[in-house]
Amino acid sequence: MPSPNARPEWAAAIWSGARSALLVQRHREDNTCAGALHTTPGTVAAFRTDAPYLTAPQHWPHHVQRHQSQRPQQGRLDHPHRIGTGRVGAQAIDPASSCLRPLIAEAARQGLRLAFTVRFARTSYLHPSGSRTGSPVIRTYVTQRADHTEERSYGSAQAGGHDAADFARRVDVVGGDVSAAVHQWLVETRRTNPDARILHLEVRTWRPR
Structure with a gap:
């Protein structure tokens, strides 16, 4: 009997969301957007899994909450x-x-x-x-x-x-x-x-x- 948790569509939704977020992320509380489509043309060098590699700092919002690791506040x-x-x-x-x-x-x-x-x-x-x-x-x-x-x-x-x-x-x-x-x-x-x-x-x- 197949497992009720065997839901490939869930995995597809998660991965497609991660890929989409590489391009555009909406930060409602800051009223701004981040992602590769919101960089200066020519500054995107590569993508790896869920991270863009950029050749210049980006002033994107970053909010560290309790129990989260301290990551840099700029994409660079x-x-x-x-x-x-x-x-x-x-x-x-x-x-x-x-x-x-x-x-x-x-x-x-x-x-x-x-x-x-x-x-x-x-x-x-x-x-x-x-x-x-x-x-x-x-x-x-x-x-x-x-x-x-x-x-x-x-x-x-x-x-x-x-x-x-x-x-x-x-x-x-x-x-x-x-x-x-x-x-x-x-x-x-x-x-x-x-x-x-x-x-x-x-x-x-x-x-x-």
Whole structure:
């Protein structure tokens, strides 16, 4: 006998509400709205589950009640030691990687550190997974996938990461194309070949402790 609590429509309602709230939230007691549709154009870098990642502070209302955690009162790229993230996938890697540029520019302005994860066809890497030759200074994290692609991360917090300001200059040199800047760094450091194509790119920023 099916459980009376087996109600997929409830789950659908909750998740659709969470997705909708990413775009618009009405704060009646403050007579204002928040959400991605109420930001300055160009400041939305990415979404993750129920949180927008933005490249500029937002003066949205926030009310902390008893037993709630003390969260920051502004939506922003980062708060102390927290990671900000943006990502683009294969279908939009060429035009959409430029949307990561504001995230990197703001990270540079704030003196943050930066790491990135790239996905290539496994044969596009010049060195074996986890090889010290492939990553002589910056620790490499590797995820091998069933579709014969591989993700590798460069610039972990434990290893110190990249200087966001230096990477922002790289992005500016190639006209704002973040994937081109990442690819150029990988070629210069002899981790991939010039013809390799990035299939997925994720950029993470944080404030060093």
